[in-house]
Amino acid sequence: MPKSKSQQIAEKTIFAAFKILKNNGGEMRGKDVIDKIRETVTFDEYESHRLEKTGNIRWESILRFFTIDSMKAGFLRKNKGTWILTSEGENAIKLGPEKLLETATELYRQWNGNRKKEVIEEDIVEEDFTIENTNQAQEAILNSYEEDAFNGIRNFIINKNPYEFQDLVAELLRAMGYFISEVAQRGPDGGIDIIAFTDPLGTKQPRIIVQVKHRPNDNVSSDEVQKLAGTLKRNTDVGIFVTSGTFSKPAVKEARESREHIELIDFNRLTSLWQEYYSKMSDEQKNLLPLHPIYFLGSNE
Structure with a gap:
């Protein structure tokens, strides 16, 4: 079965995020990780398209969504806008982009257990992407809001003498x-x-x-x-x-x-x-x- 475009985007952005975290001591602010990906990874017009319904960049939305899989898999932690690569996440880099994401998704499904799954079309990534758990989508959005809030507070403090x-x-x-x-x-x-x-x-x-x-x-x-x-x-x-x-x-x-x-x-x-x-x-x-x-x-x- 051919991979969806969203799956391909998720593989390369998650893998890039993990490598960036590893190369920077395992801990960075989420905003800085995303900025670094923007500087080092090439995206085509589809991947860098700004979605009409949310105003978000497609690849950024997909990355944030799949960080939830990585967190439930124990590969990644988030704390007040900071992304932290665990030792398990560092080891997972050795799997390569495809296997890393596949493993994280499978571990997320195991964590999710026998909860009732609902397949819906997701606005944030549109045509080719479905979400099996609406709670996962909600968590990704709340994480994004939390990061934005802490970045706003941080910028306010930075501007103080x-x-x-x-x-x-x-x-x-x-x-x-x-x-x-x-x-x-x-x-x-x-x-x-x-x-x-x-x-x-x-x-x-x-x-x-x-x-x-x-x-x-x-x-x-x-x-x-x-x-x-x-x-x-x-x-x-x-x-x-x-x-x-x-x-x-x-x-x-x-x-x-x-x-x-x-x-x-x-x-x-x-x-x-x-x-x-x-x-x-x-x-x-x-x-x-x-x-x-x-x-x-x-x-x-």
Whole structure:
């Protein structure tokens, strides 16, 4: 039986996504993976056609749909807009484009078990593509919306200058119930950007020393975590390192094994905390990173 055009597109885009993830340490933002595929894979007019009903590019829609198969197969994970290649996914690259997709689809069907299947024509890829499970289509769409939302938040934060980002961190700590004693002004800060306490006068322990780095496209190194540890002069001091980017694996190991208590907050954790404490913020605080919740029908799966 000849392959559908959508099957062919899925094979080459999923395989390309896996290779890109592997070559970049196994973890990238979904948007960056798609941008990289656009740069490195050639698409014909049919594949790059913008669909009238959704406004999406055909190959991108097909890729996003089949990432659900890959996730249920254990080859891929997604976390707040970030795509993560598992060790099983890395091994699956050896199968080649056709066998990789075939295996992921079969494992998805096994996961799906004996659930009732409904075959419908799917708007996102039109003529030659059918979906056996409407929940799969829904999940692909929700994943896409979630990625778009996090990309919007990330771009908003990227456009802040370092002092605006520092203020955002300080206001988050206030919303969490901490009392801010000091926020560094422009100029050398000695590795300390914010000092906070658990009471208004700072008479209770611990004293919280906060280092803030606004580097959305970089990893914080282990050396930088060590430097934060060096600013903790009191035995009861606690260090918090906040970045708009991520932490390198050595940095995470350094914080975990440090004699001092050092808490790491990367972009994903920062946005999660902002969402968690958003309802407790004043309007002025909310304006530093305004959010608007939208609810979609979910699934019990």
